Amino acid sequence: MNKIRIGIVGYGNLGKSVELGIRQNEDMELVGIFTRRNPSTIETVTRAVAVYTMDEAKKMTEQIDVMVLCGGSMSDLPFQGPEFASLFNTVDGYDNHAQIPDYFSAMNENALEAQKICIIAGGWDPGMFSINRLYAEAILPEGNTYTFWGKGVSQGHSDAIRRIKGVMKGKQYTIPIENAIEAVRRGDRPELSTREKHHRVCFVVAEEGTDKEQIEHEIKTMPNYFADYDTEIHFITEEELEKNHPGLPHGGLIIRHGRTGLHEEHNHVIEYQLALDSNPDFTANVLVAFARAAHRLNQEGVAGAKTVVDIAPAYLSSKSAEELRKSII
Amino acid sequence: MNKIRIGIVGYGNLGKSVELGIRQNEDMELVGIFTRRNPSTIETVTRAVAVYTMDEAKKMTEQIDVMVLCGGSMSDLPFQGPEFASLFNTVDGYDNHAQIPDYFSAMNENALEAQKICIIAGGWDPGMFSINRLYAEAILPEGNTYTFWGKGVSQGHSDAIRRIKGVMKGKQYTIPIENAIEAVRRGDRPELSTREKHHRVCFVVAEEGTDKEQIEHEIKTMPNYFADYDTEIHFITEEELEKNHPGLPHGGLIIRHGRTGLHEEHNHVIEYQLALDSNPDFTANVLVAFARAAHRLNQEGVAGAKTVVDIAPAYLSSKSAEELRKSII
Ligand SMILES: NC(=O)c1ccc[n+]([C@@H]2O[C@H](COP(=O)([O-])OP(=O)(O)OC[C@H]3O[C@@H](n4cnc5c(N)ncnc54)[C@H](OP(=O)(O)O)[C@@H]3O)[C@@H](O)[C@H]2O)c1
Ligand SMILES: NC(=O)c1ccc[n+]([C@@H]2O[C@H](COP(=O)([O-])OP(=O)(O)OC[C@H]3O[C@@H](n4cnc5c(N)ncnc54)[C@H](OP(=O)(O)O)[C@@H]3O)[C@@H](O)[C@H]2O)c1
Numbered sequence: 337m338n339k340i341r342i343g344i345v346g347y348g349n350l351g352k353s354v355e356l357g358i359r360q361n362e363d364m365e366l367v368g369i370f371t372r373r374n375p376s377t378i379e380t381v382t383r384a385v386a387v388y389t390m391d392e393a394k395k396m397t398e399q400i401d402v403m404v405l406c407g408g409s410m411s412d413l414p415f416q417g418p419e420f421a422s423l424f425n426t427v428d429g430y431d432n433h434a435q436i437p438d439y440f441s442a443m444n445e446n447a448l449e450a451q452k453i454c455i456i457a458g459g460w461d462p463g464m465f466s467i468n469r470l471y472a473e474a475i476l477p478e479g480n481t482y483t484f485w486g487k488g489v490s491q492g493h494s495d496a497i498r499r500i501k502g503v504m505k506g507k508q509y510t511i512p513i514e515n516a517i518e519a520v521r522r523g524d525r526p527e528l529s530t531r532e533k534h535h536r537v538c539f540v541v542a543e544e545g546t547d548k549e550q551i552e553h554e555i556k557t558m559p560n561y562f563a564d565y566d567t568e569i570h571f572i573t574e575e576e577l578e579k580n581h582p583g584l585p586h587g588g589l590i591i592r593h594g595r596t597g598l599h600e601e602h603n604h605v606i607e608y609q610l611a612l613d614s615n616p617d618f619t620a621n622v623l624v625a626f627a628r629a630a631h632r633l634n635q636e637g638v639a640g641a642k643t644v645v646d647i648a649p650a651y652l653s654s655k656s657a658e659e660l661r662k663s664i665i
Numbered sequence: 666m667n668k669i670r671i672g673i674v675g676y677g678n679l680g681k682s683v684e685l686g687i688r689q690n691e692d693m694e695l696v697g698i699f700t701r702r703n704p705s706t707i708e709t710v711t712r713a714v715a716v717y718t719m720d721e722a723k724k725m726t727e728q729i730d731v732m733v734l735c736g737g738s739m740s741d742l743p744f745q746g747p748e749f750a751s752l753f754n755t756v757d758g759y760d761n762h763a764q765i766p767d768y769f770s771a772m773n774e775n776a777l778e779a780q781k782i783c784i785i786a787g788g789w790d791p792g793m794f795s796i797n798r799l800y801a802e803a804i805l806p807e808g809n810t811y812t813f814w815g816k817g818v819s820q821g822h823s824d825a826i827r828r829i830k831g832v833m834k835g836k837q838y839t840i841p842i843e844n845a846i847e848a849v850r851r852g853d854r855p856e857l858s859t860r861e862k863h864h865r866v867c868f869v870v871a872e873e874g875t876d877k878e879q880i881e882h883e884i885k886t887m888p889n890y891f892a893d894y895d896t897e898i899h900f901i902t903e904e905e906l907e908k909n910h911p912g913l914p915h916g917g918l919i920i921r922h923g924r925t926g927l928h929e930e931h932n933h934v935i936e937y938q939l940a941l942d943s944n945p946d947f948t949a950n951v952l953v954a955f956a957r958a959a960h961r962l963n964q965e966g967v968a969g970a971k972t973v974v975d976i977a978p979a980y981l982s983s984k985s986a987e988e989l990r991k992s993i994i
Contacts (some may be wrong), residue, residue, distance in 0.1 A: 360806040474981035602942035613931035625803040652803035
């Protein structure tokens with residue numbers, strides 16, 4: 337069997353995790369990593385991988401079946417995405433929810449023209465959470481869906497803390513509020529404010545001699561990021577931060593509560609829950625599974641932009657339809 | 666918009682629930698119920714539904730878009746399924762796991778010939794649990810999947826109790842063992858025996874003057890059904906049974922624990938959990954959502970037998986692709 341030949345575009349957290357994730361899939365091989373930086377400056381995790389400049393990619397359309405786009409959603413994917421869609425099948429974890437329709441259009445146009453397939457907005461949210469929101473809503477049309485995130489590290493909020501004067505390092509955990517989850521499970525259909533769904537806990541390493549009260553005030557009142565939440569702040573040492581708060585754990589929970597029956601007397605709860613030691617590793621593994629789907633679908637002649645809900649689950653599996661019917665159904 | 670016209674074949678628990686479930690979907694209408702019994706003897710739950718004999722179905726191929734097959738998996742579907750596959754698009758909840766490949770073949774042959782689509786083995790297990798086993802395994806190739814059922818009523822085990830001499834009525838709950846679930850979540854990758862995964866609790870109404878110890882012994886030693894489990898038996902009155910144990914609640918949990926990272930140092934847990942007041946209502950709602958998919962796919966020219974993992978999630982939703990990208994992704 338010919339292996340599916342994968343390329344990685346952009347080598348940050350997610351790119352590194354894709355490098356590792358591919359090794360778990362025997363039907364795939366990693367052809368190379370593409371970066372805007374000088375390739376000779378990049379040290380890859382598994383060593384034996386070729387690193388290329390972005391420009392070299394366009395000469396390699398015959399050597400790569402699917403490009404996994406690992407650039408940032410804010411400033412990289414909006415232009416890297418459409419550019420690669422003109423040359424390769426792609427998958428990405430574009431997570432700027434509000435801009436998904438526009439990103440989809442740009443990807444779709446170029447992919448259709450090149451007769452490639454581009455699966456956008458993979459990962460877990462968007463991604464597996466989107467899929468689960470859809471299934472749950474379709475099965476229980478009379479009901480309500482709630483998404484809770486955490487316990488996990490929000491990179492955006494951690495960055496926001498680090499931008500405050502006097503903060504050396506910082507990490508922020510988003511934590512769902514247990515009472516809210518219980519109310520949803522019970523079928524109370526609560527109207528939950530921002531503050532009632534999640535709270536935020538920050539671990540901050542302050543520069544010597546700075547005013548901790550001032551830092552605390554600045555965090556707690558920061559609009560959009562913290563002002564609407566109950567926020568807890570702990571000042572710790574650099575050693576404590578490194579020892580007790582390594583990595584990028586995350587996760588979350590989708591719950592739909594619905595009712596059925598002649599008089600809606602029957603309650604039903606569907607939950608999809610993730611607890612992840614590494615947000616980028618899990619996201620990467622989702623993208624890698626969708627890369628398999630992209631390759632297969634394009635071989636069947638399917639082109640254009642797709643989201644994860646447009647892909648039949650069977651395309652993600654390395655097992656044949658017969659094996660699936662025997663072992664998984 | 667033309668509504669999707671649904672027929673129900675077989676009017677037991679599941680058929681009744683499909684009748685109710687269709688009302689929650691504005692893009693669908695129920696054309697009629699088909700039964701082997703004398704239609705005049707059937708009283709439908711919502712009253713205003715036409716009831717026909719099975720034979721009348723073949724004259725109604727122009728009036729019905731999808732038939733939801735609600736016969737029993739053991740003795741009805743193996744012949745009703747292929748018969749209807751020659752005439753209609755169908756969906757069913759065929760749940761005889763070991764026979765799925767054979768049932769698939771029989772359905773596929775007739776459906777291809779008639780250019781109809783037949784989605785088999787819907788519901789929750791098989792069905793939504795199958796889908797979740799597949800996604801979880803594809804995302805975390807290095808890992809283990811566990812399925813737990815319950816807390817819920819097993820109809821097969823309740824029937825088995827009722828066949829014992831001296832038993833008037835009985836209900837059996839399957840209950841997953843909490844310690845086992847915790848071990849799986851922790852990543853212990855336990856090898857669990859039957860007894861370590863579930864236990865069974867029976868509520869029995871005995872005929873007056875029967876030997877309760879004998880009944881207890883017969884239940885606990887019944888091969889396949891109870892002998893391999895820890896079983897708890899409670900003798901109660903008929904009034905208690907009706908008051909405290911109404912309906913057919915069920916549910917369960919799929920957990921996959923997997924590892925990623927350079928040295929497999931990152932743990933990940935994916936869980937899909939259902940808590941259902943009514944097993945047939947939930948199963949019916951799944952089948953109804955797949956009926957929408959069947960209709961749409963057949964309109965696009967797709968024919969043959971499919972399982973739930975062959976269907977892209979978007980086909981289940983009443984929302985357009987644009988709406989999904991805006992509101993659910
Ligand atoms: N859908 C989901 O559930 C989900 C979950 C997690 C993340 N994501 C998405 O994934 C995107 C990527 O996340 P990430 O954590 O991998 O972002 P990141 O580490 O900031 O990497 C983004 C890009 O920055 C560049 N870069 C990385 N390290 C660098 C360094 N040391 N010096 C200079 N440039 C560097 C890389 O491009 P070059 O190699 O070209 O320099 C890389 O492609 C996020 O923007 C997010 O949208 C989605
Ligand atoms: N995949 C899943 O997750 C899942 C979950 C639950 C159930 N299921 C499947 O669904 C199947 C149907 O379940 P069910 O609970 O609806 O079974 P059921 O109530 O026993 O009905 C099966 C058939 O028996 C006949 N029947 C029902 N009530 C009758 C009565 N009072 N007198 C004479 N005949 C009667 C009906 O056919 P006529 O109208 O033609 O007489 C009906 O189609 C099960 O066999 C199971 O395989 C699947």
